[in-house]
Amino acid sequence: MNMQQMRGIVAAIAVLGVAGCSDGDDAWQPPAAPASPPPSAHPLPQLSPATGAAMPSCDGLAARLSYPDTTITAVNAIAAGTVKVAGKPVAAHCQVLGQMFRRTSPQDGKVYAIGFELRLPLAWNGRFFYQANGGTDGSVATALGPVGGGGPLDNALDQGFAVISADAGHAGPGPDFGIDAQARLDYGYQAVGKLTPMAKALIRTAYGKAPDRSYIGGCSNGGRHTMVAAARYADQYDGYLAGNPGFRLPxxxxxxxxxxxxxxxxxxxxxxxxxxxxxxxxxxxxxxxxxxxxxxxxxxxxxxxxxxxxxxxxxxxxxxxxxxxxxxxxxxxxxxxxxxxxxxxxxxxxxxxxxxxxxxxxxxxxxxxxxxxxxxxxxxxxxxxxxxxxxxxxxxxxxxxxxxxxxxxxxxxxxxxxxxxxxxxxxxxxSFMLPPEPANLDRLKRRGAKMLVYHGTSDPIFSSDDTTNWYEALRAANGGDAADFARFFRVPGMNHCAGGPATDQFDALTALVAWVEGGQAPASIVATARGPGNAGGANADLPAGWSAARTRPLCPYPKVATYKGSGDVEQAASFVCQ
Known part of the structure; x- marks a missing residue:
């Protein structure tokens, strides 16, 4: 029996054992992480802001891009306005298409590769965003960079980030790729580990400098990818944005x-x-x-x-x-x-x-x-x-x-x-789907990185209770308070990543950047209901009696949005996080 097998068996016994003897509301309690001293004892590093760079055009870029085990299949110039977000044109950028680690499977005889697209703004803000996609992956979604919630009014690409999207190592949405042992591992965590240094190297070639700041984010399985990256790749990213994370997906x-x-x-x-x-x-x-x-x-x-x-x-x-x-x-x-x-x-x-x-x-x-x-x-x-x-x-x-x-x-x-x-x-x-030691994020914390997590409380597949339990464990592992590097926001009424009777439209990425690069920890995030006429698209689940533009503060756990006792009930200003 090799060490990997032993680790898998130990992990299974741990999960089954906890499930069998839990007497609380929830089964999962992670292994205790070494408790850190109170935040005040060791002030965390403050990361500097990113500075941008310009690329005159996409001309000649294809000939300059190379990286081991990587094939660049195309570089396309995307004119301003070709891509839109909430009806707003996104600026001109270069689309780089490629594959990594193309191979033939010894299990099913099929050809596998990690497909990706990297979008590089001509006017770059100095930041890199890894778009962690949802479901079983299997397709290279447009690399836009989600900011959080439903019906977004903006995205990372529009804000000037270089953004990568990938298929996590297999083509097609079906589960048959699970027959291939390496495709399982790529889907679980290894694709992120392989794509990240490659993307940073291509960015360096394109702009003459590496990204000053790097972010990763997504919802659902994308939230899982993000939480796994926080545990496995704490040295690669400065900001982690995890939405409705299915971090215990199986x-x-x-x-x-x-x-x-x-x-x-x-x-x-x-x-x-x-x-x-x-x-x-x-x-x-x-x-x-x-x-x-x-x-x-x-x-x-x-x-x-x-x-x-x-x-x-x-x-x-x-x-x-x-x-x-x-x-x-x-x-x-x-x-x-x-x-x-x-x-x-x-x-x-x-x-x-x-x-x-x-x-x-x-x-x-x-x-x-x-x-x-x-x-x-x-x-x-x-x-x-x-x-x-x-x-x-x-x-x-x-x-x-x-x-x-x-x-x-x-x-x-x-x-x-x-x-x-x-x-x-x-x-x-x-082992390959879950973050190892999910409550031990000491590497992330000590280098000044930040993590922002949100979860809809009406999510039918990944429970916000599970994420609450994770955050409680994270707090316990950090002297009772993890708010100096990780904050968790519940979104009342929101279903899986969007929808439901909720104020589900919000920009958590901007809040995360302000925290990472400016030291402004988010005390709340304003969220809006998407009624008729909303630029990001209407939410069909909104109750008829709500204002089409209702706003609410999303509060960092354990605080709760509470009515002040007076003021317009449709406005976030009438509520306080306490």
Whole structure:
């Protein structure tokens, strides 16, 4: 048995052991990181601001760019206005297309490479942004650089960053790449490690200087990439922007499969597991949650700001009517209350071992986005990940059937297999997908880098409770306070990265740059609702009674946005973080 196998087995035992014996709200507690002295004892370095440079044109750039194991396939001049953000033209830039480490797989015989595009502004601000993409990757999305939230009004490219986007080492959105052992590792963490120095080298060639400051960010799996980079590549980036991070993605996927089993058992139509918790029933529960929790922040405004207090105030058994003989949308059956309540408390295996975190009760359950993750992705996207990308050994892609795998598979077996390794797949998914020692960010902290994390409290696939637990562990590992280098912002009502009854439009990147380069720690971030006419696109989930331009402060945990007691309830200025 080699050392990688041993690490995978130890990681699996650790996760399974914690899941089996947790007596708190959530299963995960990371290994204790060495506690740092209080922040005041060791002032952190202040990084200097970036300075820009100009590139007259893209002419001749292709002939000058080279890097080991890298093929530049094209360099294109992109005229101003070709790319737009919220209707605003992005300035002229060069698009560099290429591949790294092209090879043929010994497992499936297919050709793999790490595909990328790097966009280089002619007027560069001296900064580099790694765009960490979501889902199972597999495509080179336009390298724009997300600033956070839904319906963005700006992006990093428009702000003058050089931005890279990549496919994480495989082409196509399907999970079949998981048969190739190296593609698993590239997807998990190695693509970031390979692309980062290459991109910085090309930037140096293009502008005559390396980036002064480097940032990485994304949402969902992009948030996971970012959190993994914070742990593995703390020397490569100065700012880390993680949105709705699925940093324990394999476990969240198995928990969602557990949800599919529960909803199938409650379904009135066996062809549609969504009939186990209908839209009317989800609206019923959302309204019951609001009835108990909305005004806890001083304003009855359709937002639950304090999810911790709501956990104590709302009880599904007590606060939702119980059906008699018929389910008609005005009640839940006793079986629904037991099953759905258990999922929100934290999904378990058949033998009662905790799989993943609890989920907060919130107001976004009735949305289409929530339903899609719970009733569709659980049978397709999550099953492909668990069965083909993370399991050792993987399922046979020629015969794999996602819904059958989800509804007939054994959860304990799934959990064991994502924690396993062998001679071909030498790292378990709990090694290559998760950040090692997630609460130990001492390298990042000591060099003056900063981390900003946000998470929607109505996210149906990655729980904001899980991220809250991570941040609590980070605080504990840093003398009780990590706010001098890492801050966590919950976004009330927001679904997965965007949408939901929420003020979900905000620019966290600008706040992060001001913190990294100017020492201005974000005391709050103003977020806006996207009503009709919003330049970034309207959010169809907004309640009819809200102002189309409602604003709220997003507050750094553990602070909560609280109504001052007077002032326009639609305006952020009427709330304070406390």
């Amino acid at each position: 476990l969240a996927a198995i928990a969602n499969i557990a949800g599919a089993k529960t909803y199938a058992s409650l379904a009135t139509d066996p062809r549609d597991i969504g009939t186990g918790f209908t839209q009317a029933e989800r609206a019923l529960v959302s309204n019951a949650v609001l009835g108990k929790c909305d005004a806890l922040d001083g304003a009855a405004d359709g937002l639950v700001q304090d999810t911790q207090a709501c956990r104590k105030a709302f009880d599904i058994e007590r606060d939702v009517p119980t059906c008699g003989a018929t389910r008609d949308g005005s009640c839940l059956s006793a079986a629904q209350k037991r099953g759905i309540g258990a999922l929100f408390a934290g999904a378990t295996t058949e033998t009662g071992s905790r799989i993943y975190a609890s989920f907060p009760w919130d107001a976004g359950l009735a949305t289409g986005g929530w339903a899609s993750w719970k009733f569709n992705a659980s049978l397709t996207l999550d099953t492909g990940g668990v069965g083909l990308i993370w399991s050792v050994p993987p399922e046979d892609p020629a015969t794999f059937d996602g819904p059958v795998f989800a509804l007939n598979g054994n959860l304990a077996t799934m959990l064991a297999r994502v924690g396993s390794a062998n001679g071909v797949y030498t790292e378990s998914a709990l």
